[in-house]
Amino acid sequence: MTVYIIRPKTTSVARSLKLASRKFTPESRPSQVAEVVNFWQEDSGYQEIISYLEDTDTISEYPTHSNITGAKIVDIPDEEVEQLRQDLPNALILRDLPIELIKPERSIAGAKTTLTTDDLWHLEAISLLKARQQGFTGTGKGITVAVLDSGIDANHPEIKGKIIESYSLNPRTQEIQPVPFEDTHGHGTHVAGLICGNKVGVAPEAKIINSIMFPNGICNLTDWISWFNWLALQPEINIINLSAGELSLPSGYFELFSSLIDDLITVGVLPICAVGNEGFNRSRTPGNCKGSLSVGAINNRHQVASFSGNTTMTINYQSYNVPYLVAPGEGVYSSVLGGGYEAWNGTSMATPIVSGVAALILERYNKSMSVLDLLNEILTSCQDLGANQQRQGQGLVQIPTTLYEP
Numbered sequence: 001m002t003v004y005i006i007r008p009k010t011t012s013v014a015r016s017l018k019l020a021s022r023k024f025t026p027e028s029r030p031s032q033v034a035e036v037v038n039f040w041q042e043d044s045g046y047q048e049i050i051s052y053l054e055d056t057d058t059i060s061e062y063p064t065h066s067n068i069t070g071a072k073i074v075d076i077p078d079e080e081v082e083q084l085r086q087d088l089p090n091a092l093i094l095r096d097l098p099i100e101l102i103k104p105e106r107s108i109a110g111a112k113t114t115l116t117t118d119d120l121w122h123l124e125a126i127s128l129l130k131a132r133q134q135g136f137t138g139t140g141k142g143i144t145v146a147v148l149d150s151g152i153d154a155n156h157p158e159i160k161g162k163i164i165e166s167y168s169l170n171p172r173t174q175e176i177q178p179v180p181f182e183d184t185h186g187h188g189t190h191v192a193g194l195i196c197g198n199k200v201g202v203a204p205e206a207k208i209i210n211s212i213m214f215p216n217g218i219c220n221l222t223d224w225i226s227w228f229n230w231l232a233l234q235p236e237i238n239i240i241n242l243s244a245g246e247l248s249l250p251s252g253y254f255e256l257f258s259s260l261i262d263d264l265i266t267v268g269v270l271p272i273c274a275v276g277n278e279g280f281n282r283s284r285t286p287g288n289c290k291g292s293l294s295v296g297a298i299n300n301r302h303q304v305a306s307f308s309g310n311t312t313m314t315i316n317y318q319s320y321n322v323p324y325l326v327a328p329g330e331g332v333y334s335s336v337l338g339g340g341y342e343a344w345n346g347t348s349m350a351t352p353i354v355s356g357v358a359a360l361i362l363e364r365y366n367k368s369m370s371v372l373d374l375l376n377e378i379l380t381s382c383q384d385l386g387a388n389q390q391r392q393g394q395g396l397v398q399i400p401t402t403l404y405e406p
Contacts, residue, residue, distance in 0.1 A: 297329025
């Protein structure tokens with residue numbers, strides 16, 4: 001028996017439901033989830049899959065806990081897969097595969113116990129220090145970010161008291177369950193510090209959900225479905241930070257990832273994703289999905305980092321470029337597992353900086369804005385670096401002046 005994912009081929013929630021109406025408020029979440037669930041229940045392709053699974057004795061189905069994704073996780077005998085594809089020609093039938101975190105490069109200089117002003121260049125680059133000098137008091141208070149990563153060292157002094165809950169996937173039941181705080185790899189602690197750290201963080205009063213989606217830096221594609229279904233049911237989560245993905249995927253997998261990202265947006269969660277560290281004309285999925293807020297990296301000279309990925313994507317005869325914007329991602333100091341600070345290089349570092357900016361904007365408007373409004377506020381506030389737009393997107397993320405100027 002082998003694990004597969006089955007989902008309607010061409011159906012898109014984002015194309016069918018109005019994204020302009022997607023809100024971040026906790027009160028909006030139940031109705032938005034219900035709308036997406038009802039959409040799938042009424043979809044003919046989904047109904048065909050459900051009926052097929054009910055009538056077969058040889059395919060066992062894993063539990064599904066909210067079904068915003070329209071996907072089913074099943075065990076199928078290998079010899080029956082080709083027949084299944086013939087019986088369900090309108091379904092994506094994809095074998096499960098491993099997905100890794102995007103690996104950053106760690107500084108060979110090792111950890112520091114204290115930081116200098118120069119070490120906090122990333123906060124100056126996004127105009128946060130300037131905004132604070134002009135009276136900006138935003139801290140991300142009341143905003144919750146789910147960091148889908150390797151875990152987080154919640155005892156690190158930089159972020160202690162800010163990691164409010166911790167969860168992991170039970171592979172047997174496919175349930176997301178509370179677990180002790182831990183970082184299984186180190187990646188997530190560095191990421192979390194850049195969102196909410198006392199010194200290095202953009203939004204120091206934002207709260208973080210420790211989502212151990214990548215224990216030891218890796219997970220299965222089927223885990224994404226279980227996690228996204230669960231995330232939809234957590235009305236306090238406004239943003240997900242995701243620094244993982246695959247560089248080259250077989251046919252059908254990009255379509256699945258794009259749909260999963262769109263599913264999150266339609267329930268009122270903004271996915272902020274790293275574009276990848278493979279440089280020019282290469283990008284990772286889901287950081288190159290149209291619905292992701294795709295993030296590239298710059299260095300302290302305000303140049304796009306050589307490792308920062310970019311691609312022109314053409315899907316259904318429509319083209320778009322990723323990343324959509326850039327943020328500090330080369331030589332960026334943040335908290336590390338076991339204590340202290342290290343400078344790391346990667347779009348994994350740039351992504352949480354954008355998550356922090358998004359948290360500050362949501363705080364300012366008390367979440368009473370749509371997903372598209374938030375995206376527009378972030379992208380129209382970027383600083384043009386004079387680089388090729390394919391490399392920089394809209395430019396360097398900035399604290400919008402609307403947050404602190406009269």
